[in-house]
Amino acid sequence: MVYPEYRLPFEELTTIDERVDFIHKQLASVQYAQDKLLAKEGMPPMAVVTRDVNLRVSLDANQGTRVSKSSPLTGRIVQIIPHWPDGCNALVDMAVGHKDTWIYPHLVDTFIALNDATPVLTVDEPVGKGEMLWMIARNADGRETHAIS
Structure with missing residues (x-):
C-alpha cells in the first residue's frame, strides 16, 4: 500500500x-x-498598535543604575527581550518591570544574570499610558564596562 x-x-x-x-x-x-x-x-x-521601548544602559565596573521611560500608550506588555553581550559572564544582572510590578524575574527584589544571551520572553502585563517602565541593572564585574538592554 x-x-x-x-x-x-x-x-x-x-x-x-x-x-x-x-x-x-x-x-x-x-x-x-x-x-x-x-x-x-x-x-x-x-x-x-505596537511600540518598542528600549531600555539600554552602559554600566561602569562595580556600578548599578535604574533606567526608566514612560509607556507611550495604554495596552499590554507582550514581549521582553533582554540582552547580555558576550563577556558579561553572569556578572551583570537586571530586573525589568513597570510602576511597582516586577515582570522579569517575577519575584520582587530578584535579578537575573546571563552571558551572551538574548532570551525572548512572552508576557501579558497590562500597562497604562504614562506609567514608568523600568530596568534595574547592576555590574559586579570589577574590571569591565558592559552595555545591556
Whole structure:
C-alpha cells in the first residue's frame, strides 16, 4: 500500500517572496473574518498598535543604575527581550518591570544574570499610558564596562 505524501499548502512556492505573500493573504483573510464577526456583534474592528521601548544602559565596573521611560500608550506588555553581550559572564544582572510590578524575574527584589544571551520572553502585563517602565541593572564585574538592554 502506498500512502499519499503529506504536503503543506505553501511547499510548491519556491521563493521567500512567494511564501510571504501566501502567509500575508492568509493573515489578511483571518483579520477580515474577525472584523466581520466583531461587526456582527456591534463592536468596532480591532486595531493593533505596537511600540518598542528600549531600555539600554552602559554600566561602569562595580556600578548599578535604574533606567526608566514612560509607556507611550495604554495596552499590554507582550514581549521582553533582554540582552547580555558576550563577556558579561553572569556578572551583570537586571530586573525589568513597570510602576511597582516586577515582570522579569517575577519575584520582587530578584535579578537575573546571563552571558551572551538574548532570551525572548512572552508576557501579558497590562500597562497604562504614562506609567514608568523600568530596568534595574547592576555590574559586579570589577574590571569591565558592559552595555545591556
